[in-house]
Amino acid sequence: xxxxxxxxxxxxxxxxxxxxxxxxxxxxxxxxxxxxxxxxxxxxxxxxxxxxxxxxxxxxxxxxxxxxxxxxxxxxxxxxxxxxxxxxxxxxxxxxxxxxxxxxxxxxxxxxxxxxxxxxxxxxxxxxxxxxxxxxxxxxxxxxxxxxxxxxxxxxxxxxxxxxxxxxxxxxxxxxxxxxxxxxxxxxxxxxxxxxxxxxxxxxxxxxxxxxxxxxxx
Ligand code: HMH
Numbered sequence: 001x002x003x004x005x006x007x008x009x010x011x012x013x014x015x016x017x018x019x020x021x022x023x024x025x026x027x028x029x030x031x032x033x034x035x036x037x038x039x040x041x042x043x044x045x046x047x048x049x050x051x052x053x054x055x056x057x058x059x060x061x062x063x064x065x066x067x068x069x070x071x072x073x074x075x076x077x078x079x080x081x082x083x084x085x086x087x088x089x090x091x092x093x094x095x096x097x098x099x100x101x102x103x104x105x106x107x108x109x110x111x112x113x114x115x116x117x118x119x120x121x122x123x124x125x126x127x128x129x130x131x132x133x134x135x136x137x138x139x140x141x142x143x144x145x146x147x148x149x150x151x152x153x154x155x156x157x158x159x160x161x162x163x164x165x166x167x168x169x170x171x172x173x174x175x176x177x178x179x180x181x182x183x184x185x186x187x188x189x190x191x192x193x194x195x196x197x198x199x200x201x202x203x204x205x206x207x208x209x210x211x212x213x214x215x216x217x218x
Contacts, residue, residue, distance in 0.1 A: 002182030003193060004134070007200060018204045019142040023211040027162065028146060030153040037158060038096050040214035042103040045089040047210070048082065050113040051136070055079045057120040058129045065126035068183070074176050078137075081173075088164065108213035112206040119199070127184040131196040134177035135203040140165040141174045 008015060023040070026032040055078055062071040093100045105113065118124075119132050144166035147154045154162055164170070185193055 002178075003185035003196075004131075004178050004182050007197060011201065011204070014201065014204045015139075015142070018139045018207040018211075019146065021143070021208060021211040023215050024143045024146060027154055027158055028149075028152045030155050032155075032158070034096075036215050037161075038098055039216070041089065041093060041096065041161075042098055042100065043106060043109045043210070043214065045086070045093065045100050046103060046105045046109055047113060047116075048085055048089065050116050052079070052082050052086070054116045054120055055082060055133065058126070058133050061124075061126035061129050066184075068180075071130075071180050074173075074180065075133075078133075078173065078177075085164070092161065106213050108206070108209040112210055115202060115206055125188075125192060125195075127181075127188045127192055128196045128199050130177065130184055131181045132199050132203055134174065134181045135200045136207075137170075137177060138174045139203065139207045141170055145171065 023032065023036065027037075055075065059072060059075045059079060062075050066072065090100060116132075116136075119129055144162045144164070146152070146166075147158070147162040148166045181196075185196060188196070
């Protein structure tokens with residue numbers, strides 16, 4: 001069992017808090033207010049705009065620090081996917097009548113974007129950065145795939161969003177990030193493993209606050 005699997009058992013309640021949040025549960029049971037979905041959409045476009053340079057920074061670290069050439073290809077693939085994702089946000093926003101150019105980030109989003117930006121620093125080790133990358137993607141994958149399960153009642157107009165992150169190919173992608181992170185963590189000294197664990201937990205906290213914000217809370 002890898003470090004990530006150990007953490008997932010140790011912090012299963014916190015992981016569930018981020019992936020079974022009322023925002024996700026209400027998409028799944030068809031009771032989400034569309035205003036909340038629109039707020040999420042508008043805010044997540046801003047988040048993804050900051051996430052792109054973060055993934056680029058992970059790519060740079062893989063090139064400098066990784067002992068496995070295939071890491072770079074996997075990360076590059078993720079980075080390339082984000083181009084389509086930004087386009088998807090723009091297209092989805094126009095369907096919902098939202099103007100992305102005039103949107104401003106709310107507090108929880110600003111906090112999450114600053115956290116992500118802090119991880120772009122060259123002082124942050126590849127092991128920590130790849131763990132954060134995995135965690136950020138894994139929360140969305142686990143959350144949105146939950147909305148696509150057989151017994152879900154997800155409204156048709158939200159299915160496309162759920163499929164972006166809930167599809168099996170993305171699930172496989174997250175698993176490949178998990179394997180990279182596990183390999184790095186297996187070789188890392190204890191203090192670095194602890195640092196990565198703290199970053200994992202901070203991602204979970206930011207994700208919960210991001211859902212809260214989307215629901216209309218703070
Ligand atoms: C807030 N977390 C947030 N937005 C996203 N788009 C992802 C994770 C996954 O890409």
